[in-house]
Amino acid sequence: MLNLEGGKELHLAISGEIWAVLSAAAWAVDSILVRKGTEYSNASTAAFISFLINVAALVPLVLYYYSFAEILQPGNLYFVASGMIQPAMVRVLFYMAIIRLGVSRAGPVRGTAPLFTVALAFFILGDRPGLVVYLGGLITVVGTWMVSYERPGEKAWRKIDLMYPLGAAFLASISQNIRKLGLNITAAPLLASTVSITTSFVCLTGSLAVSGGFKSLKFRGGCLPYYCSAAIFALFGQFFTFRALHFGQLSVVSPIINTTPLFIILFTAAFLRAEEKLNRLVVIGAVMIVGGIALITGR
DSSP: OEEOGGGOEEOOOOOHHHHHHHHHHHHHHHHHHHHHHTTTSOHHHHHHHHHHHHHHHHHHHHHHHSOHHHHTOGGGHHHHHHHHHTTHHHHHHHHHHHHHHOHHHHHHHHTTHHHHHHHHHHHHSOOOOOHHHHHHHHHHHHHHHHHHSOOTTOOOOOGGGGHHHHHHHHHHHHHHHHHHHHHHHHOOHHHHHHHHHHHHHHHHHHHHHHHTGGGGOOOOTTTHHHHHHHHHHHHHHHHHHHHHHHHSOHHHHHHHHTTHHHHHHHHHHHHOTTTOOOOHHHHHHHHHHHHHHHHHHTO
């Protein structure tokens, strides 16, 4: 049940695990649609359309369901901080990765975020996890190598471009922890999602205004159906992620959310056969990444 302002209630008797599965699937569809749209435009345009549609859909809902006191409560500053990182920088980096590397490579590599979480805890907080976590890290690294390996018949790409999905994964690992801290205080996933995405939209728009980047936006007709549809799935993916984090245990829902690479490989095989080359190595690598992340987050 979602308690809303003015006595309004939305009854959604769905477990955190189901929300996590829906989140993983929604983000995978978003990735596939962005990949299709990049034939006509670029990553900045995809991110701008995604943020704009998300803000236009969520802000009126929040203004209707929540009081200004709830919107302005200090706990929401966590989501402002999170929004400066994700989806602002994370989504732009990931969309760049899709363009440079293809979605079947960028998606699984982006899914390594929990590995960075463990690494940060190890070096900064002095956390020393058990052997299972180290095994999960090794499996994840091997899986990432298998997915990143050059495939026969694909167009050339640069190894340095792997920094885009890896950078997105690193930043996402930071943002996820900030989100969880905020949700422990506010217990309002819809409001949290709206604050984060609105902050990201303001950051992106400000960045484009200062740098003159508005000229780089390409609203060509061919990209709009894909980017607008992707924005809708990103909207649901964002909301489902917050619902999963709020209603489920982090150690349980995080591995499920990170099954997005498997959905991406499945949808790539179904809808991008002409654009991307898949082989057994890629599929095994994606499964290894998801399995390794499950070991890491399930400690």
